[in-house]
Amino acid sequence: MGKNYAIIVAAGKGKRMGANVNKQFLNINNNPVLYYSLNTFSKSKLIDGIVVVCAKDEIEYCRKEIVERYKIEKVLKVVAGGEERYNSVYNGLKELQDCEIVLIHDGARPFVTERIIRDGIENAKLYGACACGVLPKDTIKIRDENGFSYKTPDRNKLFSVQTPQCFKYSLIFDCHSKLSQSNINVTDDTSVAELYGNKVYLYEGSYDNIKITTPGDIYIAEKIIENF
Numbered sequence: 001m002g003k004n005y006a007i008i009v010a011a012g013k014g015k016r017m018g019a020n021v022n023k024q025f026l027n028i029n030n031n032p033v034l035y036y037s038l039n040t041f042s043k044s045k046l047i048d049g050i051v052v053v054c055a056k057d058e059i060e061y062c063r064k065e066i067v068e069r070y071k072i073e074k075v076l077k078v079v080a081g082g083e084e085r086y087n088s089v090y091n092g093l094k095e096l097q098d099c100e101i102v103l104i105h106d107g108a109r110p111f112v113t114e115r116i117i118r119d120g121i122e123n124a125k126l127y128g129a130c131a132c133g134v135l136p137k138d139t140i141k142i143r144d145e146n147g148f149s150y151k152t153p154d155r156n157k158l159f160s161v162q163t164p165q166c167f168k169y170s171l172i173f174d175c176h177s178k179l180s181q182s183n184i185n186v187t188d189d190t191s192v193a194e195l196y197g198n199k200v201y202l203y204e205g206s207y208d209n210i211k212i213t214t215p216g217d218i219y220i221a222e223k224i225i226e227n228f
Helices: 033-043 056-068 085-093 114-127 169-179 189-195 215-225
Strands: 003-010 049-054 075-080 099-106 129-134 149-151 160-168 201-204
Touching (some): 003 033, 003 085, 033 049, 033 056, 033 114, 049 056, 049 085, 056 075, 085 099, 085 169, 085 189, 099 114, 114 129, 114 201, 129 189, 160 169, 160 189
Parallel strands (some): 003 049, 003 099, 049 075
16 A cells, blocks of 8 residues: 655745745744644654655755754655746655655645644545635635626635645646646646646635745734644
């Protein structure tokens, strides 16, 4: 039977954060953002190994200051990312061997849980592709080119997708291989799977599974961690 691996994508620069340092290396409660998700995946008995993808000039820092410093034992490799997120994911996928299920997770989402990991693996085995997420709390509007609202989708049919996004390895590797030969730009891995005709099952994530994007998110994360 194949193994379950996690790819943690930490190659983004996070321009909206407005900081000089990669947002994954900013501290929450005295620990780097990236530490939290790595620690959760590493401690999970369901995960056999982890590949971290980060910017080429940050590989040594990530390896020494996070992986080695915090003794994240299941990290197999730290590899260089690409120009876009999907390039980074593909670089990570190419490092895996004997993989049945792969969980692709944003390094800037520190609060993934064991339950989310377990459900992701189970649903990926059942459906081939899945992603966690939550129902949006706000009413969503579609805006026209002049800035006016012209449609209000049914909120109960909307889903705010998070990570991890989980796949049978053969499925998502094949899709990324095809994508690498095209000029199509996609924003997440569910879109890559759907682009080549695969259905993606959506399962329950958590409102605490936030992505650190702006300075205000650090404050929210510090509050979440008090009860995490």
